[in-house]
Amino acid sequence: MSVAVETVGLTKRYGQVVAVQDLNLRLHTGEVFGMLGPNGSGKTTTILMLLGLTEPTAGIARVLGWDPTRQPLQVKRRVGYLPDSVGFYDELTAWENLRYTAALNGLSSAEANRRIGEVLERMGLADVAHRKVGTFSRGMKQRLGLADVLLKQPQVAILDEPTLGLDPEAALEFLDLIRSLKRDGLTVLLASHLLHQVQSVCDRVGLFHRGRMVLEGTVDELREQVLGGAYRIHVQARGSDVERVLGEVPGVVRVTRTDGDAYRVEARVDCRPEIARRVVATGELLALSVDRPGLDEVYARYFQQLEAQAGGAV
Amino acid sequence: MSTQVAQASAEVPRREGSPWTGLWAVVYKELADHLTGVRMQILETLMLLTAVGTVYAATQSIRQTIGEDPFLFLRLFTTAREPLPSFVGFLGFLIPLTAIALGFDAINGEYNRRTLSRVLSQPIYRDALILGKFLAGLATLAITLVALWVVVTGMGLFVLGVPPGGEEVARGVFFLVATLAYAGIWMGLAMLFSAVFRQPATSAMTAIAVWLLFAVFWDMLAALVSQALRPTQYGGVAEELAQARLHLLLARFSPNTLYAETVIALLNPSVRSLGPVLITQLEGAVLGTPLPLGQSLLIVWPQFTALVAVVILLFAATYVLFQRQEVRA
Numbered sequence: 001m002s003v004a005v006e007t008v009g010l011t012k013r014y015g016q017v018v019a020v021q022d023l024n025l026r027l028h029t030g031e032v033f034g035m036l037g038p039n040g041s042g043k044t045t046t047i048l049m050l051l052g053l054t055e056p057t058a059g060i061a062r063v064l065g066w067d068p069t070r071q072p073l074q075v076k077r078r079v080g081y082l083p084d085s086v087g088f089y090d091e092l093t094a095w096e097n098l099r100y101t102a103a104l105n106g107l108s109s110a111e112a113n114r115r116i117g118e119v120l121e122r123m124g125l126a127d128v129a130h131r132k133v134g135t136f137s138r139g140m141k142q143r144l145g146l147a148d149v150l151l152k153q154p155q156v157a158i159l160d161e162p163t164l165g166l167d168p169e170a171a172l173e174f175l176d177l178i179r180s181l182k183r184d185g186l187t188v189l190l191a192s193h194l195l196h197q198v199q200s201v202c203d204r205v206g207l208f209h210r211g212r213m214v215l216e217g218t219v220d221e222l223r224e225q226v227l228g229g230a231y232r233i234h235v236q237a238r239g240s241d242v243e244r245v246l247g248e249v250p251g252v253v254r255v256t257r258t259d260g261d262a263y264r265v266e267a268r269v270d271c272r273p274e275i276a277r278r279v280v281a282t283g284e285l286l287a288l289s290v291d292r293p294g295l296d297e298v299y300a301r302y303f304q305q306l307e308a309q310a311g312g313a314v
Numbered sequence: 315m316s317t318q319v320a321q322a323s324a325e326v327p328r329r330e331g332s333p334w335t336g337l338w339a340v341v342y343k344e345l346a347d348h349l350t351g352v353r354m355q356i357l358e359t360l361m362l363l364t365a366v367g368t369v370y371a372a373t374q375s376i377r378q379t380i381g382e383d384p385f386l387f388l389r390l391f392t393t394a395r396e397p398l399p400s401f402v403g404f405l406g407f408l409i410p411l412t413a414i415a416l417g418f419d420a421i422n423g424e425y426n427r428r429t430l431s432r433v434l435s436q437p438i439y440r441d442a443l444i445l446g447k448f449l450a451g452l453a454t455l456a457i458t459l460v461a462l463w464v465v466v467t468g469m470g471l472f473v474l475g476v477p478p479g480g481e482e483v484a485r486g487v488f489f490l491v492a493t494l495a496y497a498g499i500w501m502g503l504a505m506l507f508s509a510v511f512r513q514p515a516t517s518a519m520t521a522i523a524v525w526l527l528f529a530v531f532w533d534m535l536a537a538l539v540s541q542a543l544r545p546t547q548y549g550g551v552a553e554e555l556a557q558a559r560l561h562l563l564l565a566r567f568s569p570n571t572l573y574a575e576t577v578i579a580l581l582n583p584s585v586r587s588l589g590p591v592l593i594t595q596l597e598g599a600v601l602g603t604p605l606p607l608g609q610s611l612l613i614v615w616p617q618f619t620a621l622v623a624v625v626i627l628l629f630a631a632t633y634v635l636f637q638r639q640e641v642r643a
Contacts (some may be wrong), residue, residue: 044642051435073331074439081435087428099546103339104436147434199558 003103004029004187012045012103021211032182034198037192037208043191047158074119080149084160090134101224105152120146140171159190175201195295226298228253229266233290239283249274336438340446343586364404369466371395373473387478388581390470392471397406410500414521416451417504419514431641444636455497481607490582495621496573502628509635536564572621576614
């Protein structure tokens with residue numbers, strides 16, 4: 001699998017403040033990678049370095065084999081960027097705004113018109129193509145932003161906080177559009193602090209904290225690594241020694257009694273059938289349900305563990 | 315991959331690609347914005363009305379007073395008739411305003427509209443963006459000035475019924491170029507402030523404050539300082555000359571003085587010197603035979619060079635500042 005984006009020891013310092021520390025990132029062609037973490041954890045700075053819009057203090061970045069610091073035009077010709085809360089020229093229409101982008105990309109007039117029509121159609125903005133962007137809603141501007149990204153027919157799309165400020169419905173629609181980029185074979189790098197929203201579109205994620213990528217992998221891998229299990233099964237049962245029975249089920253990592261008859265089982269696999277069989281054999285099963293913890297929880301738990309370790313060390 | 319990476323960085327020591335990629339796209343877009351924007355339309359209307367008003371007044375005055383003037387057309391620009399000032403006087407007032415209006419939100423406007431990172435993520439360097447904006451501003455000013463100049467000349471033809479001579483046209487063209495340089499200074503200053511300040515209101519107010527300083531207070535300050543440093547204790551000619559020279563030297567730090575001197579010498583062929591010796595004769599002097607164009611140009615060459623140099627300096631400062639700014643607001 002070829003590598004679309006790679007960084008080695010990428011570091012950015014603003015004076016004493018470290019924005020990005022020793023980042024080793026590797027995106028394979030065609031995958032959707034989520035850079036997730038709270039505001040100020042270095043996501044946007046990383047993106048700006050990948051686009052050559054800010055210079056790294058140390059380390060190396062390669063985007064499609066080009067060096068963004070030295071060959072930014074080559075990189076920017078092939079990479080589309082949707083900035084955090086993207087802005088347009090309000091007094092121009094959607095079409096005129098895209099015409100400017102097309103001109104900056106050196107597209108011929110005919111080619112520009114053809115592509116603009118296509119991307120606006122795809123983003124569902126064909127009806128408002130000749131309306132001033134000042135009248136657009138947040139969601140429309142965001143879709144226009146994606147149209148702007150697609151206009152140059154990029155190989156890599158970098159989306160910064162793509163769902164921020166969108167209502168839940170618009171956010172879901174937007175995530176669908178991102179999935180459609182993946183189907184087209186684009187490599188997508190998206191940065192967000194809305195972990196629960198974007199986890200569903202990401203093939204792999206990296207969790208950022210204070211300029212470092214602290215965890216990396218698929219969502220399932222992270223769940224297992226941090227929470228001990230990718231599945232959380234809620235069991236309500238009466239009987240003798242339910243806790244021990246549950247603990248002996250293959251695949252179960254941890255059992256906690258939450259209150260009265262209720263137990264929480266963390267497991268690597270969905271072992272509800274086995275749990276049901278064993279509990280029924282020894283007692284009464286009252287309720288059984290499963291949920292899959294989100295990245296929010298993974299993230300929160302990870303830092304609880306870190307703090308606990310730090311506390312233990314002191 | 316890491317070894318490839320190391321090789322690649324050794325092979326590519328400098329930035330690749332022309333810094334002017336996309337320059338014309340920026341120029342066209344900004345030019346279109348300026349020419350269609352309400353801001354510029356208001357100012358252009360104002361200028362046009364002023365031009366028509368002052369030149370009409372001037373033609374009335376010229377017809378009454380000067381019968382046989384070899385440079386009738388140049389009088390159109392400089393003749394004032396109470397209560398209106400001359401066309402040139404009005405221009406000295408309106409041009410800085412227009413130029414500031416063109417530049418004061420050039421850079422902070424892009425930050426505030428959150429368009430900067432999107433535009434810079436297109437395959438262009440920042441150089442193209444800043445130079446494109448500057449060139450588009452200058453082009454807008456040039457278009458406006460040429461249009462005004464043509465209107466004035468046309469009105470002159472119509473009302474006076476005399477065609478302008480070759481030298482008059484040449485002087486008029488040099489006057490245009492000097493005016494463009496003067497306008498470039500105020501636009502450059504406004505753009506510099508637009509890179510320094512985050513709020514367009516702040517950059518506009520600061521640029522206007524600087525303009526007021528030079529338009530209203532600078533000459534007073536120059537007079538005060540020269541009187542303080544070269545007092546006329548005994549009332550001798552040498553003392554007065556020294557004071558006048560210092561005054562002029564200080565006054566010439568103002569672009570307004572430089573522009574006024576350039577315009578006077580260009581539009582008034584009888585002006586023979588801009589120095590203190592003849593300073594009393596500069597006001598409407600028609601004594602003596604007129605100088606040829608080449609000699610007039612020689613007189614204003616230092617002033618004109620200084621005007622152009624200030625434009626370049628201001629642009630360079632803006633350029634450096636913008637290049638070093640973070641893209642993120």
